[in-house]
Amino acid sequence: MSTTISAADVSALRKQTGAGMMDCKKALQEADGDFEKAVEILKVQMGNKLGKLAGRETAEGTVQSYIHANGKVGVLVQVECNTDFVARNEDFIAFAKDLALHIAAMNPQYVSADDIPQDAKDKEIRVWEQQLEAEGKPEHIRPKIIEGKLKAWAKEVALLDQPHVNGDKYDGKTIEQLRGEVSATTGENVVIKRFSRFAVGE
Structure with missing residues (x-):
């Protein structure tokens, strides 16, 4: 039956x-x-x-915000999808809200490592080169050390590579993993377009 x-x-x-x-x-x-x-x-x-x-155009989405309880830190984040139907989906909106909270706490500088401009990388590299010279590291191994430092730094400042600040809730998953799950659940291309973080005194 x-x-x-x-x-x-x-x-x-x-x-x-x-x-x-x-x-x-x-x-x-x-x-x-x-x-x-x-x-x-x-x-x-x-x-x-x-x-x-991944290739589908994102023409819909949501802008969500987070203001810390002390009123000194605030975030606006824009997350896009393919249809207005999903833009109103509870899971999609909840993801954007949790994203804003994470950005407020972790202060990423870029959405992805690919967004980091070369001059920002060069600035970090110059500092590391001076440090390695001061430490007396042999010249032939410095490029390899700097390459490792660059990868680690990119993960720290790129939003998608950061584990969500609420590790207990999300089992240590990165923002990119969570974005992928929302994309799978909704059946649409979910894109974190941009964000702005405001902090008093910064």
């Missing part, structure tokens, strides 16, 4: 995951009406589509 899937269940699943109506109906049928199991099925299916999502 097949499980009867109501339109209300399909609608509720679509609202939570952002998946298409037919995908939601099939997932519920496969899960014999078990809502949570259907969510897992859709996550797996969407995960396989992640590579195809």
